[in-house]
Amino acid sequence: MRILLTGSSGWLGNALGPRLEALGHEIIGLDPVASARTQVVGSIADRDLVLKTVREHSIEAIIHSGALHKPNIEHHENTAFVATKVQGTLNLLDAAIEYGVQRFVFTSTTSLMISQAIRAGFQGGARKAAWLTEEMSPEPRNIYGVTKLSAEHLCRLYHIEHGLPVVVLRTARFFPEADDMAHAIEQSDANTKANELLFRRLTVEDAAEAHVAALEKAPSLGFDVFIVSAPTPFKPEDCAELITDAPAIVARYFPDYPRLYARKGWTMFSSIDRVYDPTRAREKLGFVFRTSFADVLAALDEA
Template identity: 70%
Template sequence: MRILLTGSAGWLGQTLAPRLEAGGHEVIGLDPVASPRTAVRGSVTDRDLVRSVLREARIEAIVHAGGLHKPDIDRFSRADFMAVNIHGTFNLLDAAVEQGIDRFVFTSTTSLMISAAIRAGLAGGAARASWLTEDMVPEPRNIYGVTKLAAEKLCRFYHDAFGMKVVVLRTARFFPEADDMAHAIDQSDENTKANELLFRRLTVADAAEAHIRALQRAPELGYGLFIISAATPFTPADCDELIGNAPAVVARYFPNYPALYARRGWTMFHSIDRVYDSSLAAQRLGFVCRTGFRDVLAGLAEA
């Protein structure tokens, strides 16, 4: 297929593009930032540009991985978020309908699932960890989440109204930057990211593979919305103890972790306040992340 990939200069785009090409696809990258993977330098907010690229490049499918993200909140205005994340998504969907393109994969975020109420409860000492699935009704707490949720709704509308085959992927954390909670704990970034594979992280390689799987399954799914995160070992029954004594819960599932962590000088979070359940993606999308916490421990054992 001839695939338009937005965000081609980004962390995900640079990982996804070569994998798509290895699968025999032709990738046309669109991004405001020049890069080896950016064929067209421009913004999804430029409706005329979007329409011309889809038409002239004879695009057959779209992977919309570009947009403004949570770290951009400090650098861009709310109007910028509205223009890029909402109107830019509209431009792509609407132009796709005009050109008869009916396969669309949208990169969303689990961040929009953490409402102000959940955040306040976690900060104030919640009674139990939140178990988060696709069934919850999101109430985003910031402009990033609001615009991503609005873009998700646009995706659903274009499926319902025009029959577009759309898969929305609510990806957990896979960015390379230090986490926003790192300042609150005495822990290396590598240690923090390893811990997060238990409940709210995946590798960028797995994020890329999830998008490839979504492209493959879109025609038969019609529409799908999935949490994409490393498979958690936990169950809802663990949520009471996770909030107050996470190390004990982790040790039940991975008895060798305390010794391996001690050898590296690592620590486990005392409290785990949420768990993203990616089981629907396994059941309906047929996708499970290849890398998880068990792989981290295997690496520590080998080292």
């Protein structure tokens, strides 16, 4: 297929583009930042550019992974988020309908699932961790989440009104930047990211593979939303203890972890306040993650 990949110069785009090419697809990259993987330099907020790109390249599928991200909140006005995430997504959807695009994959975020009430619970000493699935009704707490959710609604609308097959992937953290969570100061960056694979992270390689799976399944799914995060070993009944004694719960599932972590000089978070459950992605999308917390422990053991 001829695929338009937005965000082609970014972290995910650089992992996803080569994977799609290896499968025989022709990739047209669109990004404001020039790179070897970006054929069209510009913004998705430029409606004429988007329409022209989809038309001239006879695009058959769109993977919309390009946008401002949560770390950009401090450096961009709200209007910039609206322009890229809402207007930009609308431009891509209109181009898809206008020129007969067959499938559409949208990269959303698990961040929009954390409401102000949930955040207040974390900060005020919640009695148990939040167990987060696709069944909950999101109430985003910032402009990043609000515009991502608005884009999701646009995707759903265009499926309803035009029959466009759309898969929305609410991805957990996979960015390379250091963690911004308060507990990250107690651990190294690698330690923090390893811990997060238990409940709120995945590798960029797995994020890319999830998009490949979504692209393949979109026509049969019609419209669907999936949480994409490394498989968690936890169960809902663990949520109370995850808040009070996360290391004990982790040791219950991974008895060797204390020894391996001690040898590395790593520590586990004392408390885990949320768990993203990716079960539906495995069951309906048929996606199998390649890297989990167990794989990290296996690598530590081999080392």
